[in-house]
Structures are given as structure tokens and as C-alpha cells.
Amino acid sequence: MNFELWQLFIAGVGYLALLFVIAWVGDNTSWFAKLAHHPLSYSLSLGVYATSWSFYGSVGFAERQGYSFLTIYLGVTLAYLLSPILFAPILKLSKEHQLSSLADLFAFRYQSQLVGIMVTFFMLIGTLPYIALQIHAVTESMQVLTQEATPMTISLGFCVTLIVFAILFGARHSSARERHEGLVMAIAFESLIKLFALLCVGVFALLGVFGGFGELQQWLTENPQKQQDLIAPILDGSWNSLIFLSFTAALFLPRQFHMGITENFSSKSIQTASWAFPLLLLLLNLPIPIILWAGQFMQTHTSADFYVLGITLHSDYKLLPLITFIGGLSAASAMMIVTTLSLAAMVMNHFVLPLTFPHKISTEINIYKRLLLGRRILIAIIIMAGFAFDLLLSRHQGLAQLGLISFVAVAQFLPGTIGLLFWRGANKKGLLMGLLAGFLVWGYALLLPLLVNSDFVNQSIYDVLPPFNELLNVQDKWGDVTFWSLSLNLLLLVIVSLLTKASRAETDNAANCCSKSLTPPKGVMRLRSVAQIREQLASMLGEEMSSLEVKTALSDLQMQDYETNPVALRQLRERIERNLSGLIGPLLAKLVINEKLLLDHDTRDVFAKSFRFMENKLEDSKTRLEGVAGELDEMRRYHRQVLQDLPLGVCSIGVNGEVLNWNKAIESLSGISAETILGEPIQSLPAPLGELFYDFIQADEQQFRKIQVQLEEKKCILNLHKSSLVGIDNRIIKKPYDTKSEYPEEAKEHTDSSGVVLLVEDLSDLQELENRLAHSERLASIGRLAAGVAHEIGNPVTGIASVTQNLIAEDDVEYLQTHLTQNLEDILNQTRRITTIIQSLSSFSRSGNYLTPPRKAVNIKRCVDEAIHLVTLSHKAKHQSFTNQSNEAHYVNGDHQQLVQVFVNLLNNACDASENNDMIRIESMVDQGMIVIQVFDHGKGISETNKKRLFEPFFSTKEAGEGIGLGLSIVYNIIRDHSGDITVLDNKQYGVNKGSVFIVTLPQIDTDNIIINNGLGHE
Amino acid sequence: MKHPIQNQFYERVVLLFIAGLFLLCSPARIIWATTSLPWFTPYMIWLMLIILTWLLYRWYISRCEHDEF
Structure with a gap:
């Protein structure tokens, strides 16, 4: 057929x-x-x-x-x-x-x-x-x-x-x-x-x-x-x-x-x-x-x-x-x-x-x-x-x-592939030498005989070059050629790779190829928008190709044309490079991208992006780490979750002032999402947080207490704490935002985990509660003072009444003419006395947020005098004597009213503990830049057990109905707000057998150029 | 970076590969390369290797939630 x-x-x-x-x-x-x-x-x-x-x-x-x-x-x-x-x-x-x-x-x-x-x-x-x-x-x-x-x-x-x-x-x-x-x-x-x-x-x-x-x-x-x-x-x-x-x-x-x-x-x-x-x-x-x-x-x-x-x-x-x-x-x-x-x-x-790739495509x-x-x-x-x-x-x-000749040829790529997948040390010089040697053996042993047999190459070549079969006494043609070509190939790859150094790019890619690398991409785009990327690419690829490639990459990433987020733009750059790699090869694509879409490796948020890259890569990883790495990853996840769910706001700042961490609590407090702020400089936060955090990082204090800020139509009271993270050589980087720090570049490279962590505590609710309690305590104090107040006001009123009655009853015109002015002045003096008492009470009982008044220089002696005056209105205090030995030159930075309340509470406390005719003495002195105010009493003293709980809210040793146990707690809070401290000791330590001494310590201020706060709302 | 099931799978893959090498490439092949056995014996060994591979991959897919490599 x-x-x-x-x-x-x-x-x-x-x-x-x-x-x-x-x-x-x-x-x-x-x-x-x-x-x-x-x-x-x-x-x-x-x-x-x-x-x-x-x-x-x-x-x-x-x-x-x-x-x-x-x-x-x-x-x-x-x-x-x-x-x-x-x-x-x-x-x-x-x-x-x-x-x-x-x-x-x-x-x-x-x-x-x-x-x-x-x-x-x-x-x-x-x-x-x-x-x-x-x-x-x-x-x-x-x-x-x-x-x-x-x-x-x-x-x-x-x-x-x-x-x-x-x-x-x-x-x-x-x-x-x-x-x-x-x-x-x-x-x-x-x-x-x-x-x-x-x-x-x-x-x-x-x-x-x-x-x-x-x-x-x-x-x-x-x-x-x-x-x-x-x-x-x-x-x-x-x-x-x-x-x-x-x-x-x-x-x-x-x-x-x-x-x-x-x-x-x-x-x-x-x-x-x-x-x-x-x-x-x-x-x-x-x-x-x-x-x-x-x-x-x-x-x-x-x-x-x-x-x-x-x-x-x-x-x-x-x-x-x-x-x-x-x-x-x-x-x-x-x-x-x-x-x-x-x-x-x-x-x-x-x-x-x-x-042939043109420098610019028209x-x-x-x-x-x-x-x-x-x-x-x-x-x-x-x-x-x-x-x-x-x-x-x-x-x-x-x-x-014929087929087997090709098989031996492609087998020469095996050593290079081993280097690609498993051996990071393999480099291009080794690969090139190995491939060259392998293919020379292949050409000599297999291709040359093929060409000689086909009469394309003259037989006489064997006079110069003996046939491979005879040279090595080959028994198994395919096996021997494969063995010799591959052995030589592999040997040269190994030896040359060990003897020569690979480029940085090669080393990076070797790590990428050998394992799933977590190495973050380095640098961020200098360009800030998709339009700029398109324009830059067009200068080399031409407008049509540039638009199409950018469009394809945007579509691949499901990204919008108006995207400006640096992380997204970096991803877009990588996607464009990959897409171009499929079109014009990986090296040419890299060349185009590196030339046109420049990266800034020194930008402050590079580390933040890298940090997030690693985090996201670990989180997105479909497969999980195993062994020690797996356990460490579990710990990392746990700690990350703890940070995220902490009811305190946590914000960590990198060495260059970029935000690295922004947890849920601070998101909720500030109304700023982590996605928006991560990687951005801390001062780019909207007012007033940006300035506040920046100032706090720059300040020497480790905490700012009860700072009032207006956030999204809500007034918040914040406590700020900070802690510096340890950099290389265990050095503390105190001011991460100071880019002119003395740390060398090398140190900066290795201090990726350094910076500052800020803790933001929202005290708004607690503060409101404290305010209410303090107000209740003030009203309670006024209640306790009521009898004394009535007596104090009663005396001048009686005086006024008596003088007035005398004036009415007096018939002697001459006497009236002579003494009328004097009597009226007496009446006026008595009314002034009443006014002073009422003003003191009114000021003391005034409700409101005691954080708001601006801090001014307050004279301690005057505060104590005023407090004594208030306390002596009470019936009990009339039986005690008060000695104010405070120094008139001692000033602290604070709020006059609050400090008066401190001393009123302390003196009331001293009166309660003292017997009739006991003396209560107040002294002040300076010790290491602090004003130390001591309130001595000769009361029954305080037991060691009670001392430990003395400043706790609602702790009281008094009978029910005599006090609610907030007085000393309020004193403690006010003193802490004034960056001071309060302790209580026995008088024994001062050589007196009974009684206690309350020691209030407040930072002293320079008396030059001070604005005096005299209290009672007058400055 | 791998799930325990993946690890187990990889171990089994390597073991099966070694078994395949032993059967096909070691001198042990003299056992089946004799005329006393039917002419299609090499095919049977080959088929056995394919079936074992199929079973191994089926085992992996049934156990690994993300069954990609």
C-alpha cells in the first residue's frame, strides 16, 4: 500500500x-x-x-x-x-x-x-x-x-x-x-x-x-x-x-x-x-x-x-x-x-x-x-x-x-540549577566556567562526531584531536560523556564560586531563590503618584507602552489610579517590573525600572515599610513556620496580639521618627487608622497629637501627666509615658527624631529595632469621676465647717447689729457727729470680714475641673495661711493652735486653689487627730531643688498598717458619718499632679513622742520673673 | 516554613523516590530483569511506581488544607 x-x-x-x-x-x-x-x-x-x-x-x-x-x-x-x-x-x-x-x-x-x-x-x-x-x-x-x-x-x-x-x-x-x-x-x-x-x-x-x-x-x-x-x-x-x-x-x-x-x-x-x-x-x-x-x-x-x-x-x-x-x-x-x-x-x-532595545521608544x-x-x-x-x-x-x-545528544546538552544546566535552588554560594563566574567546560566536552564528544560523520567537518580533525572515545577508552558512550562533562561543569562551578565573590544583587537573589526569603524590599519610591510613574516610564518605554503596563499592573493589584500610599506605589513598581520581565526579560526589565523608577533608600519610613513587609509576609504566609522558628513565630504572634489588644495606646517610633506600631487602643483614641499613619513621621499626626508626641519625645521627662487635649470634639485627659528602646551595644537612643544624632551610619543600619515606645493612657472617664468625688469632698468639708462659719459670720453680724442699735438709740447729735464715721467704718469692717469668709468658702467649694487652671507660681506660706483661716472656721479647730513657719520666699509651680485644698485637708486631718490645745505646726524648707513642707501634729499617730493605705480612696479610720476617706486621696492626687510627693512619718523621728508629720515635696521654682497667683481667683 | 503534613509528605516522596531508584537503578534490578518473568515485567514495576505516587499524592491532598506545595 x-x-x-x-x-x-x-x-x-x-x-x-x-x-x-x-x-x-x-x-x-x-x-x-x-x-x-x-x-x-x-x-x-x-x-x-x-x-x-x-x-x-x-x-x-x-x-x-x-x-x-x-x-x-x-x-x-x-x-x-x-x-x-x-x-x-x-x-x-x-x-x-x-x-x-x-x-x-x-x-x-x-x-x-x-x-x-x-x-x-x-x-x-x-x-x-x-x-x-x-x-x-x-x-x-x-x-x-x-x-x-x-x-x-x-x-x-x-x-x-x-x-x-x-x-x-x-x-x-x-x-x-x-x-x-x-x-x-x-x-x-x-x-x-x-x-x-x-x-x-x-x-x-x-x-x-x-x-x-x-x-x-x-x-x-x-x-x-x-x-x-x-x-x-x-x-x-x-x-x-x-x-x-x-x-x-x-x-x-x-x-x-x-x-x-x-x-x-x-x-x-x-x-x-x-x-x-x-x-x-x-x-x-x-x-x-x-x-x-x-x-x-x-x-x-x-x-x-x-x-x-x-x-x-x-x-x-x-x-x-x-x-x-x-x-x-x-x-x-x-x-x-x-x-x-x-x-x-x-x-x-x-x-x-x-x-536592540532603544534608549527611548518614540x-x-x-x-x-x-x-x-x-x-x-x-x-x-x-x-x-x-x-x-x-x-x-x-x-x-x-x-x-540525535535525541540523546540534546539530552546530554541540557543536562549541563543541572549544576546551575542546584546552585539556583539549594546552594546560595554559587555565583555567575562559577556557572559560566562550568557551563563552558561542560559544553566543550559535549561538543567534542558528541557534536563533533555527528558533524564528522555527516562530512561537514573533515576527518582530518582527528589527527589533531583524538576522538573522545579513544581518548578516554569509553565503554558506555552516554554515561561517560555525561559523567565527564557534568563532573567538570560541577567542579568548576564549585571551585570558581568558592574562589570568587558574588555581587550584592546576586547574593540577594540567591537568598530569594534558595528559600522563601523574608528579606524586605529596600527603599521606597521617590515618585509619589501613579501619574508620575506613568510619566517616568513613558520617557523610556513610550507613552502607549507605559500606560498599558501601568494599567495592567494596577489591574493585577486591584489598585486605583489615584493611589499615593508609598507601600502601594512600591508594590506597583515591583508588579510593573515583573510584568516587564515577562515581556523583555528579567534583566532588561530591572534595568528599565531601576533607571526610571528610582528608590530612596534613606527615606525615614524605609524601615517602617520593611517592618510591615515582614509582618505582612509572615501573616499572609499560607504555610507556617516549624520547629524553633515556629515556636518563635507563635511567641511573636502572641506578643503582637497583646500589643494590639492592650487597652493602653501603644505607639512605637523608629530611629528616624517614623511610626512603627499603632495599636487598636490608640486607633480608637485618635481616630487615626494604623494603615494611614504607619511609616509616616510622628509629627505628621494631626494636631494636637503630632505636636504633643513630638514634644514629649524631645522632652527629658519620662512622662507627661494629665495632659488635656481636644480629640474629635471630645476633651481627653491623657497620661503619656515613654521608654527608649535599646540600640546596638545596649546604647539608649533617647531622641529618635533627632536625625543629627551622634550615631554613625553603621550604627543606624543596625539599630532597626531601636527607637521609642509611647504609652498613651486615656484618663478622661477616671478624671471625671475623680472630679465628682473631689467636689463631693469639698462640699462635705463645707458641711463640717458650717457651724464654725455660722459662728464666724455671727460675730460680725452681732457687732454690726450692736453698733447700728447704738446709733439708733443715740440722741446726742454732737456725739453722733463725732462718732458716726467711726461707727460706720466699724460696720464696714465687719461686712468686709463677712465678705472674706464667704469668698473663701465660695472659692473652696467651687466645682469644676481642677486640671484646667494654668500653672502659676504659688506662694506656699500664703496657701498655708489661707488654709489655716478656712480650717479655723470649724468648731473643733478653734481649740487648736496653728503655727505657720513656712518661708515666704518658697514658691512652687501649681494651682493655688488645689494647693489650698491640700493644706485644708491636711490640717483638717491634723485637727481630727489632735486633742484640744494641741499645736499644729507647718514648716517649709528647700532640699535638692524641692520645697519640703512638713505638717506636724501631736495627735494619736498612725499605725504602720494604716500608713500603707492612708492615701487610698475611701480609706478612713474615722467613725461612720465623720468622713468618707477621700481627703488624703485627693491630697495625694493633687501632689502627684504637681510632680510632687507626699509621705507620712511618726513624730518620733523628730524627737517628739506622739503625733505624725505629713511631708509634702514639690518642685521649687525660681522666684525671678514669676507671676504670682494669690489665690481666690486673683492673680 | 512547612506544615507538618507537608513535611511528612516530603519525607514519603523522598522515600518513594529512593525505593524507585533501588528498583530501577540499583543492581537489584537483576531480580526482575530475567527472562523467566513475563516480558511486560518492567511495565508492571513502572505501573506500580505510578500507583504508589498516585496514592501518596491522594493522601497528601486529603490531609493538607492548603494542598499547594
């Missing part, structure tokens, strides 16, 4: 057209796109691994090396078994940084354009034999079916058709960064076609050739050598080498990287692929021995490489050879399309763009169209290079041999 060339051509083009339809539908219909996202579709698309080598060449391979043909798939099975360790990290990196090829990945990790160029070059050289193999296989298959020599023009025609198709099919987008559902579906469909065709041939071989499984077994029993030939190579030395080669090929072949990593939609797909893809390979290989034996049984005239096709020519079904041809075409076309797409992206990013240039055109041209060039390579080759090269 023979076919005409045109029949095959039509079948081939028809099949490719069908693929195009599938790809188009996959890209344009949602349900088909959903199907592409199914893990099984992903697994099937990985079937691009099985090329025409697998489809046709496996049988020939099996004839020559028995079951060794299975090694090419067993290695892949083992590689996919390890997918969580091998594929998942690469997938994560590629997705995070939009890396679309192995060259991108290496260039990104080793931060070198040269690395990208070298990887691309070696990948290209290493893959060309493989592309040639596909062209070779399709051409040969046509020859088998037509039974005539296939003219070169047919090969060329196939290549041109494939170029057209690859351009229409895969290169419809300007970059490889977009996921192509259509491509995935088409390649998955191709895998199904390959499988279907091979199974059809297998079934035909089993049933059509042998007549059934029993008959096959019978034939094998009669020909035990056939089975022996298949099994014997399993124990050969090359078995393990081939498994190793296919293991590496599963990772590094451009088509595998493209379908497995670049076109991956979800990391979950890899889980399915880890067993589904090997299962597909197993099914594809299941018919191979049967087809081989069928070919041998039928003594087909074709070479064993084409038994798959050859035996079908003897079937009665004319469709079977055509299906088989389509299966082979499917295998070859899938490989060529995906490989060229991948290689074109590599060449574009690492050869073309670095050389508005007339559509960069996307140019990139697309470039990719299409490159696809054509690569396929034609494969065709040229095919022309060079001897027609007697086995398909498997």
Missing part, C-alpha cells in the same frame, strides 16, 4: 489546521479555557515530551538497546515523583518574577546578562539536533509511505508550513508572559492523537500481525532470543546513565520548561501530573515491544525506527498508516512548535533585546508589535536552522542518538 505525496500533504495540513482551530477555540471560549485549566489537560500537554523519537525512534532504540528505551521515560517518572522538591520551587520563582524560560531563570538568579546569553546559546545549539530529528522523522515517514525518495523541497515545505502554523498558533502574543489556554489544549490534543495512533498500531501488531496475545506468547516462546535481546540491556552500564539523562531532560528541555512551568495555570496541576504524566508515557510505550516484534516477525523492509509505520502498510485498513503518519506528525509538530516558541522567547530576551513605535514581529522572525529562523542542521546530518543517524 502506497500513498501519494499530495495525499500526505493534505492530511498533514488538514491536521495542523484542526490544531489551529482547537487553539483558537481554547483562547476564545471560556468553557474550553476552563478545560485547559484542568490538571489532566496540563498532564496531557506535558506529553510534548514524547516526540517523533518516542513515536518512531523508540522501536529502533528497542531493537538496538532493548528495554533501554524505557529509561527515557523512567527518569521522567522519577523526576515527576520529586515534583514538590524540583518543580514547585522553580514554578513559584517563575510565577513570582514572570520568568518564562530557563535562561530567564538563570539570568535572574545569577544577575548576569552573559549568563542569559550563554544559556540561550547552549540551549539553542543543544536543541538544534533535536529539531533536526523531528524534520528528519517526518521526512522519513513520508518516504516510507510513498516508497520513494522524499525530495528536499518536501522537508522545506514541511518546515515552512510549520513556521506559518507556529506563528499563527503560538506567537499571537508579544510575549510568553500570557498563559495560552489554546496552546495547552492543542498540545494536549496532540498527545491524545499520538497515544491513539500508537495504541492503534499496537493493537494491529498484536491482533493483526500475531493474531492475539496467546499467539504472541507462543512466538516469544519459540524465539526466546527476542525477549532476551530486550531484557539483557537492562543490566548494561548505560541503563543508569540514560535514566539520569531523562531525569534532567524532564526539567531542562525547553519544551518541558515551557509547558510545565511557563504555561502552568496552578501548582496543583503538578500534583496530578506527577502520576498522570508518567501514566501517559507508560501507555505510549506499552505497544513498542509488540510493534518491534511485529516488525521482526513480518520482516518489514523499513528500518526499525519506522516499524511503527512500516507494519501498518501491510494492514487492510488504509486509514491506519494515515493515522500513524498523523500521530508521527503530531509528535514532531508539537515538539517543534513548543520548542521554537520557548527558544524564540529566550533569544529575544537575551540576544535581540539587549542589543511614540510612533508600537513596541508590542515589534516584539511580536521579532518573535515570529525568530521562530522562522530557529526552524530553518533546524532544517539546515538536518541537511548537514548523515541520513544514517538513529533518531534516539
